[in-house]
Amino acid sequence: xxxxxxxxxHLAVIGGGIxxxxxxxxxxxxxxxxxxFERNDIAFGASGNSSGMIHGGPRYLTDDPNITRxxxxxxxxxxxxxxxxxxxxPFLMPIGPVGTERTPINLVDAFFEAYDFxxxxxxxxxxxxxxxxxxxxxxxxxxGGGGASAAGLxxxxxxxxxxxxxxRLAVANAVxxxxxxxxxxxxxxxxxxxxxxxxxxxRGVRVRDLLTGKSSVVTARAVVNATGAWGPLMARLAGIxxxxxxxxxxxxxxxxxxxxLTNFAIVATAIDGRQIFIEPWENVSLLxxxxxxxxxxxxDVRATSEEVRYxxxxxxxxxxxxxxxxxxxxxxxxxxTLYDYGPNEDVLSRDHRVIDHAKDGARGLFSMLGGKxxxxxxxxxxxxxxxxxxxxxxxxxxxxHTTRLPGGEKVVAKGALGARMxxxxxxxxxxxxxxxxxxxxIAECVAEKPLWASVVCPCEPxxxxxxxxxxxxxMARTVDDVARRTRLGLGACGGMRCAARCGQIVAExxxxxxxxxxxxxxxxxxxxxxxxxxxxxxxQAQQEALSLASVRAELGPLLEEDE
Amino acid sequence: MSxxxxxxxxxxxxxxxxxxxxRAGARVTVVSERPGATALASGALDGADRATRSLGDARxxxxxxxxxxxxxxxxxxxxWVATSSGVLRxxxxxxxxxxxxxxxxxxxIAVLGVARRGWDAAALAKAWMSDPWAFARGLRFxxxxxxxxxxxxxxxxxxxxxxxxxxxxxxxxxxVDRLRSSVALRDKSAIVMGPWLGLESDVAGGLSAxxxxxxxxxxxxxxxxxxxxxxxxxxxxxAKIGAERVSGxxxxxxxxxxxxxxxVELDTELIVEGDxxxxxxxxxxxxxxxxxxxxxxxxxxLSFAAPAVLAIGGERLSPSGSPHGALFERFAWxxxxxxxxxxxxxIWTDDKGQVRDAQGDAIAWLYAAGDAVxxxxxxLLDAVRAGLAAGGAAALERx
Numbered sequence: 029x030x031x032x033x034x035x036x037x038h039l040a041v042i043g044g045g046i047x048x049x050x051x052x053x054x055x056x057x058x059x060x061x062x063x064x065f066e067r068n069d070i071a072f073g074a075s076g077n078s079s080g081m082i083h084g085g086p087r088y089l090t091d092d093p094n095i096t097r098x099x100x101x102x103x104x105x106x107x108x109x110x111x112x113x114x115x116x117x118p119f120l121m122p123i124g125p126v127g128t129e130r131t132p133i134n135l136v137d138a139f140f141e142a143y144d145f146x147x148x149x150x151x152x153x154x155x156x157x158x159x160x161x162x163x164x165x166x167x168x169x170x171x172g173g174g175g176a177s178a179a180g181l182x183x184x185x186x187x188x189x190x191x192x193x194x195x196r197l198a199v200a201n202a203v204x205x206x207x208x209x210x211x212x213x214x215x216x217x218x219x220x221x222x223x224x225x226x227x228x229x230x231r232g233v234r235v236r237d238l239l240t241g242k243s244s245v246v247t248a249r250a251v252v253n254a255t256g257a258w259g260p261l262m263a264r265l266a267g268i269x270x271x272x273x274x275x276x277x278x279x280x281x282x283x284x285x286x287x288x289l290t291n292f293a294i295v296a297t298a299i300d301g302r303q304i305f306i307e308p309w310e311n312v313s314l315l316x317x318x319x320x321x322x323x324x325x326x327x328d329v330r331a332t333s334e335e336v337r338y339x340x341x342x343x344x345x346x347x348x349x350x351x352x353x354x355x356x357x358x359x360x361x362x363x364x365t366l367y368d369y370g371p372n373e374d375v376l377s378r379d380h381r382v383i384d385h386a387k388d389g390a391r392g393l394f395s396m397l398g399g400k401x402x403x404x405x406x407x408x409x410x411x412x413x414x415x416x417x418x419x420x421x422x423x424x425x426x427x428x429h430t431t432r433l434p435g436g437e438k439v440v441a442k443g444a445l446g447a448r449m450x451x452x453x454x455x456x457x458x459x460x461x462x463x464x465x466x467x468x469x470i471a472e473c474v475a476e477k478p479l480w481a482s483v484v485c486p487c488e489p490x491x492x493x494x495x496x497x498x499x500x501x502x503m504a505r506t507v508d509d510v511a512r513r514t515r516l517g518l519g520a521c522g523g524m525r526c527a528a529r530c531g532q533i534v535a536e537x538x539x540x541x542x543x544x545x546x547x548x549x550x551x552x553x554x555x556x557x558x559x560x561x562x563x564x565x566x567x568q569a570q571q572e573a574l575s576l577a578s579v580r581a582e583l584g585p586l587l588e589e590d591e
Numbered sequence: 592m593s594x595x596x597x598x599x600x601x602x603x604x605x606x607x608x609x610x611x612x613x614r615a616g617a618r619v620t621v622v623s624e625r626p627g628a629t630a631l632a633s634g635a636l637d638g639a640d641r642a643t644r645s646l647g648d649a650r651x652x653x654x655x656x657x658x659x660x661x662x663x664x665x666x667x668x669x670x671w672v673a674t675s676s677g678v679l680r681x682x683x684x685x686x687x688x689x690x691x692x693x694x695x696x697x698x699x700i701a702v703l704g705v706a707r708r709g710w711d712a713a714a715l716a717k718a719w720m721s722d723p724w725a726f727a728r729g730l731r732f733x734x735x736x737x738x739x740x741x742x743x744x745x746x747x748x749x750x751x752x753x754x755x756x757x758x759x760x761x762x763x764x765x766x767v768d769r770l771r772s773s774v775a776l777r778d779k780s781a782i783v784m785g786p787w788l789g790l791e792s793d794v795a796g797g798l799s800a801x802x803x804x805x806x807x808x809x810x811x812x813x814x815x816x817x818x819x820x821x822x823x824x825x826x827x828x829x830a831k832i833g834a835e836r837v838s839g840x841x842x843x844x845x846x847x848x849x850x851x852x853x854x855v856e857l858d859t860e861l862i863v864e865g866d867x868x869x870x871x872x873x874x875x876x877x878x879x880x881x882x883x884x885x886x887x888x889x890x891x892x893l894s895f896a897a898p899a900v901l902a903i904g905g906e907r908l909s910p911s912g913s914p915h916g917a918l919f920e921r922f923a924w925x926x927x928x929x930x931x932x933x934x935x936x937x938i939w940t941d942d943k944g945q946v947r948d949a950q951g952d953a954i955a956w957l958y959a960a961g962d963a964v965x966x967x968x969x970x971l972l973d974a975v976r977a978g979l980a981a982g983g984a985a986a987l988e989r990x
Contacts, residue, residue, distance in 0.1 A: 333918050483708075558920075569881070582633040
């Protein structure tokens with residue numbers, strides 16, 4: 029289908045999380061012309077601050093087995109289209125003592141027997157029942173390494189899930205859509221959803237670029253609201269009741285530790301009986317998660333020290349080593365859970381729903397509510413189906429489960445690539461994890477400019493060529509955007525050694541004044557500091573002061589200016 | 592017999608205190624353990640805090656101390672320096688190796704392109720040139736390639752080690768010849784080189800004289816060469832003035848009763864006695880103050896036992912009521928207006944730098960200076976000023 033005669037695009041998508049980028053990709057693959065508008069950055073909200081798993085959701089098995097089935101099935105599809113982004117996360121679930129699952133082990137065993145039925149859908153391994161000795165052999169740090177002495181320990185279960193970088197997954201969807209013709213506008217807020225006065229049908233959006241300040245109107249025949257926790261705001265901008273897009277926002281936080289503290293994700297029970305876990309994830313460990321009704325502003329969600337202490341207390345029951353581990357930050361996001369008044373946060377459905385706002389008088393406007401990372405693709409397919417039906421368009425069928433995402437086309441030999449680029453094995457391996465086959469493009473860049481192999485962020489590590497690549501080809505416009513795509517500055521040093529240099533590169537690539545690059549770097553550092561401040565321990569406090577002192581030493585008056 | 596002064600800490604304020612006490616005739620012992628905030632020096636002397644722009648009456652003494660130290664220059668009219676982040680900034684003074692752009696004639700400044708990792712002359716030239724200050728002064732920056740590496744391995748050598756190579760006279764001469772032979776450098780009004788112009792000797796000065804144009808470095812990035820130069824210069828100065836050095840971690844500073852002699856106890860079981868003690872222990876960065884969030888505490892605490900108490904904003908810190916300990920986020924760098932608490936918490940003193948006890952009374956034999964003091968501006972020059980004042984006062988017999 030070519031561009032519609034009566035409008036700039038067939039479809040305007042609002043929201044650049046996993047659902048928005050998923051719809052943009054699906055619709056583009058089917059031949060629709062698409063424009064996407066994201067107020068912050070790709071994966072800024074829940075998508076980039078999730079537990080980083082596309083798990084099958086055994087939690088939902090008892091109440092909502094259908095969710096488990098779609099999650100597992102779609103998790104399998106994601107493996108097929110983006111194999112480079114996945115890593116196996118084996119779980120341990122000790123059973124018996126305070127702070128663990130208290131259900132009798134035979135019942136838990138039987139429960140996972142049922143989950144095993146879905147595992148093949150995502151190439152997962154079946155669960156195994158473990159004796160206490162098995163548990164300690166696998167993870168000697170359990171219960172402080174006290175051997176099988178933990179009171180009441182009857183054994184445990186190990187089961188299998190997949191980890192993923194939610195930022196990379198959303199960016200891959202956005203990049204693929206863009207390369208197939210979609211227009212992706214980040215840092216662009218929708219100010220109004222325009223409607224035809226006579227019949228109320230949507231006819232486009234008025235948007236403003238928050239970095240340049242420029243406003244414009246983009247006409248579209250259909251609009252998909254994929255804004256997650258921002259849904260009610262979109263309803264208001266479309267002139268329909270905010271109840272029409274009602275969600276029950278649930279805040280979830282994670283604590284990030286400086287390294288992989290365990291080889292297994294470990295499940296524990298918090299003081300209120302909720303399940304929490306610590307998970308080795310990429311180079312770090314994540315401890316999560318909370319689930320609390322959220323009444324704040326989704327643009328500025330932060331973990332609090334209450335939430336941090338709740339998680340630390342819970343996990344310390346099972347894995348006491350966490351008390352002396354070094355936390356380097358927190359993440360926080362808001363789940364757009366389907367609205368329901370009454371139940372506890374934890375038992376709310378993780379199902380998703382596409383709402384056709386014709387019932388609210390706004391034909392052509394669709395909202396995506398609920399959902400989870402693992403099932404984003406099927407959710408996007410369902411939303412795109414509705415849009416296609418509304419447009420009455422003759423288009424190709426959905427191909428998102430068979431068409432590989434950028435980087436997933438083929439396997440790259442990390443060792444050879446690293447040697448060719450003159451970077452160390454770890455840098456090469458991280459680069460290939462994030463970019464898959466596209467790492468070859470970055471290598472070509474380095475072949476042309478050997479100095480771009482220099483390591484800018486030593487913690488992750490990230491080389492200069494990758495920073496330039498994500499600015500040129502992945503729609504990164506600020507230091508924060510670069511960090512989301514590359515994990516630059518998210519390691520132990522908190523950006524102290526790389527933010528300023530990254531700001532310089534962003535300014536150069538984007539033709540900004542160098543001062544603007546420095547300001548972006550300072551904003552990034554301050555935000556990172558604020559995510560650390562809620563977990564800071566004795567040694568980290570000194571690190572905080574060090575980082576501030578060194579920024580002051582170098583930038584002096586500029587720091588004051590920015591404050 | 593002359594008075595004995597014990598200075599704890601060998602950063603900018605401790606070194607200044609030792610210098611002033613020695614000048615006033617006291618015997619001085621400097622106790623120190625590890626690097627602190629001064630080791631993070633970038634090569635710029637402040638400019639950050641508007642409140643301390645004026646050193647007032649202390650100017651002469653500060654200048655004479657800096658002259659003795661030999662690496663830092665106070666510039667009356669202020670100077671402009673380039674940062675490795677690609678912007679230009681003002682400063683009250685500079686490491687002598689850093690190029691002062693305010694004395695460079697209108698024209699094109701060469702940025703020496705050297706194939707060392709982390710040094711991108713083209714990007715820096717472009718960034719500095721687009722700075723409004725450079726534009727207003729008619730300064731242009733141009734990357735000029737020049738091979739000043741003698742071995743391929745020097746491409747990966749850390750700045751500090753590469754700088755050390757240039758302390759050798761033979762290498763300096765070779766570098767001068769190299770730069771002289773470059774046609775492209777001839778019409779340039781100045782040359783910016785990487786942060787490796789010598790560790791102990793004035794390489795920048797030598798190059799400037801030989802090439803008859805200003806040659807210097809930009810500010811070094813965090814943990815760079817400027818801090819290393821300070822540590823060497825400090826060691827030389829303390830040796831020259833005859834201050835005794837003791838290495839170790841302080842466990843206790845105290846005096847028994849009213850008449851007892853002040854003493855400093857170290858982890859090594861060594862005890863140093865004196866007539867007065869100057870706490871130039873640094874704040875959180877230097878390790879004089881620590882974050883200890885246990886129940887019943889105020890969060891921050893001195894990292895050793897002493898009759899001093901901590902304060903912020905002119906008030907004593909009080910214990911937090913949380914059974915899980917004080918919350919750090921109340922003190923952290925938030926990026927919002929005003930200095931973060933971690934930069935303000937410190938030892939409660941009177942306006943003369945004398946430490947107050949829990950009742951608020953000045954302790955006759957105990958002084959504090961630099962980042963250790965509550966609400967002190969975290970700047971090098973103020974640390975020097977306060978160190979000189981505290982060292983001078985500690986050396987005087989009190990009535």
